[in-house]
Amino acid sequence: MSIILVIGAGIAGHTAATFLKKELGKKHRVVVVSPSAYYQWIPSNIWVGVGRMKEDQVRFRLEGVYRRMGIEFHQARAVSIFPEGGNGHEKPFVQAVYTDPQRQGQETELEYDFLVNATGPKLNFEATEGLGPATGNSYSVCSSGHAKETWEALERIFEAAKNGERQRILVGTGHPTATCQGAAFEYALNVAFEAKRHQIEDKLDITWITNEYELGDFGMAGAFVRRSGYVIHTKEFTESILAEYGVKWIKRAGVYKVEPGVAHYELLDGTKSSIAFDFAMLLPAFAGVGLRAFDRQGADITPKLFAPSGFMKVDADYAPKAFEDYQIEDWPSTYQNPDYSNIFAIGIAFAPPHPISKPMFSPNGTAIYPSPPRTGMPAGVTGKITADNITEMIKQQRTDLRHKASMGKMGAACIVSAGYGFWNGQAATMTVNPIVPDWNKYPDFGRNVKYTIGEIGLAGHWVKLFLHYMFIHKAKGYPFWWLLPE
Numbered sequence: 001m002s003i004i005l006v007i008g009a010g011i012a013g014h015t016a017a018t019f020l021k022k023e024l025g026k027k028h029r030v031v032v033v034s035p036s037a038y039y040q041w042i043p044s045n046i047w048v049g050v051g052r053m054k055e056d057q058v059r060f061r062l063e064g065v066y067r068r069m070g071i072e073f074h075q076a077r078a079v080s081i082f083p084e085g086g087n088g089h090e091k092p093f094v095q096a097v098y099t100d101p102q103r104q105g106q107e108t109e110l111e112y113d114f115l116v117n118a119t120g121p122k123l124n125f126e127a128t129e130g131l132g133p134a135t136g137n138s139y140s141v142c143s144s145g146h147a148k149e150t151w152e153a154l155e156r157i158f159e160a161a162k163n164g165e166r167q168r169i170l171v172g173t174g175h176p177t178a179t180c181q182g183a184a185f186e187y188a189l190n191v192a193f194e195a196k197r198h199q200i201e202d203k204l205d206i207t208w209i210t211n212e213y214e215l216g217d218f219g220m221a222g223a224f225v226r227r228s229g230y231v232i233h234t235k236e237f238t239e240s241i242l243a244e245y246g247v248k249w250i251k252r253a254g255v256y257k258v259e260p261g262v263a264h265y266e267l268l269d270g271t272k273s274s275i276a277f278d279f280a281m282l283l284p285a286f287a288g289v290g291l292r293a294f295d296r297q298g299a300d301i302t303p304k305l306f307a308p309s310g311f312m313k314v315d316a317d318y319a320p321k322a323f324e325d326y327q328i329e330d331w332p333s334t335y336q337n338p339d340y341s342n343i344f345a346i347g348i349a350f351a352p353p354h355p356i357s358k359p360m361f362s363p364n365g366t367a368i369y370p371s372p373p374r375t376g377m378p379a380g381v382t383g384k385i386t387a388d389n390i391t392e393m394i395k396q397q398r399t400d401l402r403h404k405a406s407m408g409k410m411g412a413a414c415i416v417s418a419g420y421g422f423w424n425g426q427a428a429t430m431t432v433n434p435i436v437p438d439w440n441k442y443p444d445f446g447r448n449v450k451y452t453i454g455e456i457g458l459a460g461h462w463v464k465l466f467l468h469y470m471f472i473h474k475a476k477g478y479p480f481w482w483l484l485p486e
């Protein structure tokens with residue numbers, strides 16, 4: 001009997017755990033460790049953040065689902081990995097601290113034969129002075145709890161606007177190298193859409209602030225997309241949507257400090273400036289969650305397993321090189337740790353080999369450019385292929401990993417909500433193939449424009465809403481869940 005320990009129950013970890021259990025059955029144990037009692041469908045948080053969904057519509061408790069599926073669940077935070085065993089354990093193990101109310105603060109040591117690290121990002125608000133909901137200076141939609149608070153604050157802004165007071169809204173990236181522009185962008189559009197619905201658009205000044213060199217970069221160096229039969233750049237696509245929604249923008253901006261009602265930023269040309277606001281939703285930088293690793297003797301081997309960013313090293317080429325020398329082959333395809341073949345890191349938890357957008361520095365030496373995007377589809381896909389590979393390692397004693405998914409080869413679809421409403425909703429549907437541009441294979445556009453498209457309309461909203469229900473159906477393990485795509 002093998003024990004597969006999955007740390008993290010987000011899109012990547014939950015996908016891996018559910019497929020592992022389905023494929024391995026009762027003969028093997030699948031154990032999940034995650035600090036939250038809930039699974040949450042993060043992409044719908046933007047709708048919680050504008051009051052169109054309640055928090056409980058985007059999350060559900062994991063315990064019952066895991067009990068029904070035969071997966072063991074520990075509501076706990078993983079702290080350290082001992083990949084060689086030690087401390088009285090023959091097998092490798094993970095140290096974790098319980099977060100569930102009954103055992104809060106108690107430590108546990110969970111042995112494994114295979115470890116899947118799917119801990120997602122640390123929301124690194126501390127990397128920007130004064131940023132984040134804990135400071136009260138800015139809001140976030142990165143978790144359903146954050147999004148709920150964000151809506152409560154935005155509702156007060158809407159009330160003030162309804163009373164005739166002009167309100168300034170700032171949405172975007174809260175750190176010079178933050179990623180997830182797509183999520184913040186959707187939030188800006190949804191705020192503008194709701195303002196119109198509440199007939200207060202002429203009372204709001206909405207500004208989009210971003211670390212992108214050009215709008216539409218999204219951390220993937222932008223894209224040439226097919227739209228209505230023409231090939232256009234995501235810069236034009238994004239600028240035209242913001243203009244249509246009445247949103248102004250500031251680009252090439254690294255927010256370095258947020259104070260009550262004012263954000264300070266440095267531009268790529270080195271100048272510093274500030275913008276005043278009544279409400280700000282600014283996304284933090286991401287980092288690894290701070291796991292540590294120790295060898296059998298207890299010596300700290302964290303740098304062996306983890307990159308300086310805190311994300312775990314996998315089968316990528318991490319050798320430093322010039323931007324021009326980056327290769328598609330640098331990107332990982334099996335997510336297996338190079339030193340410990342029974343450890344995998346999937347979703348946001350793996351360390352990318354390098355940025356996709358060109359690294360840019362101001363004359364003051366400040367890096368101002370987006371980190372690579374970490375979206376849901378690759379998180380789900382890496383969860384699925386890792387479950388398939390581990391299953392074959394266990395059942396067929398295979399050492400070669402047949403299931404592969406490189407961001408340099410796989411496509412991704414992202415539906416950017418631009419307003420909620422069954423009859424008047426809007427969403428921009430974007431597909432890119434591959435995620436990392438491959439200029440050798442596609443010298444004209446870096447990607448296959450046949451499968452790289454951008455369209456905006458009501459149908460996109462229906463698809464986004466359908467996906468919300470479909471992915472929650474799948475995550476709950478309801479009938480035929482495994483047939484639904486990642």
Ligand SMILES: Cc1cc2nc3c(=O)[nH]c(=O)nc-3n(C[C@H](O)[C@H](O)[C@H](O)COP(=O)(O)OP(=O)(O)OC[C@H]3O[C@@H](n4cnc5c(N)ncnc54)[C@H](O)[C@@H]3O)c2cc1C
Nearest residue numbers: 008009010011012042043078119120183347348374375376
């Ligand atoms: C507002 C918003 C909207 C988005 N919209 C889209 C979209 O429309 N389309 C899209 O493709 N992507 C979207 N994304 C990105 C998408 O949500 C992420 O790519 C995806 O959630 C990553 O999955 P993950 O499993 O790697 O990480 P997460 O979903 O963050 O899951 C990480 C899990 O690990 C747990 N964990 C954390 N620390 C520990 C620890 N120490 N021990 C154990 N467990 C731990 C967490 O509690 C969580 O369960 C959006 C993101 C945001 C913030």
